[in-house]
Amino acid sequence: FTNNSHFRCSPSDSELSHQLHSALEQSGFTESRAALQSAAADALQQILRSRLNNSPFFVVGSYSEGWGNSLTTLDGRTDANSDIDVIYLIPGREYHQRGLCECDGAPEQHELVNGHIQCSGYTNNPADATHGCTLRPALDNVDACRLCRYPPIAPLLPNRVSNVSYPLLEALRKVLTSASSPCHVVHAASPDRGGEEL
Known part of the structure; x- marks a missing residue:
């Protein structure tokens, strides 16, 4: 065979992890921004609870975890095509x-x-x-x-x-x-x- 391109090995988990990390950093997901978003979710959860008589509400999902929610503006607003997940126990x-x-x-x-x-x-x-x-x-x-x-x-x-x-x-x-x-x-x-x- 003269062309081995069809027989390349799949990338390892480590390589895929590095590629994902690089792509996230290039798109603006950084540790400090994730921490800020998680803190905002914690504050939102406390506001919900205090306004609703300490009801058992939890802000969950990608917004609270600090890595998603399609934040597209510098002021932290959520993209129109995304949402915030809230559970009530x-x-x-x-x-x-x-x-x-x-x-x-x-x-x-x-x-x-x-x-x-x-x-x-x-x-x-x-x-x-x-x-x-x-x-x-x-x-x-x-x-x-x-x-x-x-x-x-x-x-x-x-x-x-x-x-x-x-x-x-x-x-x-x-x-x-x-x-x-x-x-x-x-x-x-x-x-x-x-x-x-x-």
């Missing part, structure tokens, strides 16, 4: 995972399969979308329920080798056991399982 409704639940006298327990609670009878679309306007961005409002505890998270499993620093793993472990960051489930299902999973 329904008081008193909690799901329990079979084999993981340690609650005393827990009611019905459900199987956890590939990140989905096997529980039927719910719609497949969890979001109630509201359009944005000049004064505020579009919102996706989602009702959610608590899960009695977080499912196992790979980097935190015993004897797991990880490149994540020990202090960061400990901070994550602390957050996952805190009452202020409950695990939640929404009415969303894997393909062809609509109405059968959460």
Whole structure:
């Protein structure tokens, strides 16, 4: 063969990671901007809670995580084609995972399969979308329920080798056991399982 271009190897995970990092930096996603956006999401969450009598609202998704939300202007406004995700935890409704639940006298327990609670009878679309306007961005409002505890998270499993620093793993472990960051489930299902999973 004189032309080996058809037989090139696929890029490694490391190469793909570097390409993604480079592309994000070139498009304006930097650590400082992500931190600023996350802080803005925290402030928005506190405003929502204080204006709505400390109701259990959480700003989630790419906006709160500081990496997305299609910010296209220097003043932090959200692009018209994007939105901010807000969940409301329904008081008193909690799901329990079979084999993981340690609650005393827990009611019905459900199987956890590939990140989905096997529980039927719910719609497949969890979001109630509201359009944005000049004064505020579009919102996706989602009702959610608590899960009695977080499912196992790979980097935190015993004897797991990880490149994540020990202090960061400990901070994550602390957050996952805190009452202020409950695990939640929404009415969303894997393909062809609509109405059968959460």
